[in-house]
Amino acid sequence: MKKNGLLVLLAALLVIIPLWWARGSEFGGTDDQAEKAIQTLDPHYQPWFESIFTPPGGEVETLLFSLQAALGAGVIGYVVGLYKGRSERKNSHDSRV
Amino acid sequence: MKRAVRWSGMAALFVFYFLLTNENEAYAMHIMEGFLPVKWALFWWLLFLPFFVFGLRRLVHTLKQHPEHKLLMALAGAFTFVLSALKIPSVTGSSSHPTGIGFGSVLFGPWVMVVIGTVVLLFQALLLAHGGVTTLGANAMSMAIVGPFVAYGVYHLCRKGAVSNRAALFLAACLSDLATYVMTSLQLALAFPSPDGGVIASFLKFAGIFAITQVPLAVTEGIITVIVWNWLASYQASPLFKKEKGA
Numbered sequence: 001m002k003k004n005g006l007l008v009l010l011a012a013l014l015v016i017i018p019l020w021w022a023r024g025s026e027f028g029g030t031d032d033q034a035e036k037a038i039q040t041l042d043p044h045y046q047p048w049f050e051s052i053f054t055p056p057g058g059e060v061e062t063l064l065f066s067l068q069a070a071l072g073a074g075v076i077g078y079v080v081g082l083y084k085g086r087s088e089r090k091n092s093h094d095s096r097v
Numbered sequence: 098m099k100r101a102v103r104w105s106g107m108a109a110l111f112v113f114y115f116l117l118t119n120e121n122e123a124y125a126m127h128i129m130e131g132f133l134p135v136k137w138a139l140f141w142w143l144l145f146l147p148f149f150v151f152g153l154r155r156l157v158h159t160l161k162q163h164p165e166h167k168l169l170m171a172l173a174g175a176f177t178f179v180l181s182a183l184k185i186p187s188v189t190g191s192s193s194h195p196t197g198i199g200f201g202s203v204l205f206g207p208w209v210m211v212v213i214g215t216v217v218l219l220f221q222a223l224l225l226a227h228g229g230v231t232t233l234g235a236n237a238m239s240m241a242i243v244g245p246f247v248a249y250g251v252y253h254l255c256r257k258g259a260v261s262n263r264a265a266l267f268l269a270a271c272l273s274d275l276a277t278y279v280m281t282s283l284q285l286a287l288a289f290p291s292p293d294g295g296v297i298a299s300f301l302k303f304a305g306i307f308a309i310t311q312v313p314l315a316v317t318e319g320i321i322t323v324i325v326w327n328w329l330a331s332y333q334a335s336p337l338f339k340k341e342k343g344a
Contacts, residue, residue, distance in 0.1 A: 051226035051229060079172040
């Protein structure tokens with residue numbers, strides 16, 4: 001488990017380093033930039049289909065992305081917790097017998 | 098001693114990578130709605146469908162034979178759900194998200210993740226305007242087909258080559274993440290060949306943007322995958338984690 005702590009630290013560093021390394025940039029991953037790249041390759045290209053539903057504004061989009069992450073994290077927590085409980089119960093049972 | 102050499106080698110590689118990249122605004126993630134010409138959108142959809150149908154049958158079959166895998170499968174799905182919601186900054190000054198596909202592919206094989214990956218993509222296309230319905234075939238091809246098969250292949254090749262279980266898992270998750278975006282670059286290059294260099298020039302351009310942004314994220318995904326595996330293995334969650342005994 002100590003190893004896991006180290007791994008978490010490493011993962012966090014990998015996220016934090018870019019913030020410092022590329023400071024000054026906006027870390028966009030937006031559709032705007034994609035549009036530009038394609039338009040330099042093919043200036044006449046017109047997207048022929050629009051998203052069926054677009055979140056009205058950045059805040060709602062953030063909400064939906066957080067919701068996605070929260071739901072996933074909830075399930076992971078539940079399943080891992082369940083297994084932890086099972087293994088603890090089994091261990092205490094084994095030591096009693 | 099050996100370990101020290103390995104670590105410093107890895108550190109050197111990383112420093113080299115950081116030096117290579119320079120800040121430029123780039124974009125990443127899935128192909129947006131309407132941004133593949135009709136014939137390519139159709140092409141990827143047609144290629145993707147048989148994989149999905151077969152994957153669905155394999156998923157149902159697996160659950161029938163091993164109902165006890167239900168919980169872990171939910172976990173694998175949730176893992177993909179979380180990781181693909183996290184847009185993480187990269188050294189290129191842009192953000193992208195990992196895929197979380199490797200974990201489930203190593204546990205259950207690639208076919209189950211074809212379905213799970215597609216469900217996640219559909220969710221993002223319908224509710225988040227991230228990716229798209231017309232481009233779902235292409236995006237599923239890269240994230241839900243190439244991703245799982247690369248993870249599965251890398252893991253088993255590594256294990257055959259006597260690589261330890263954790264290292265094999267790390268590499269599988271990492272390379273599957275990267276391969277997804279290489280595939281996306283190829284798809285965009287095929288649809289938008291460069292006027293002067295053709296598909297290859299266009300591919301290098303897209304891959305330069307996508308793949309380089311993705312490298313640190315792929316490493317992060319590899320690490321997170323090992324962390325979750327460690328938890329489950331220490332709680333003896335399933336006989337599936339017995340694999341690690343050989344490590």
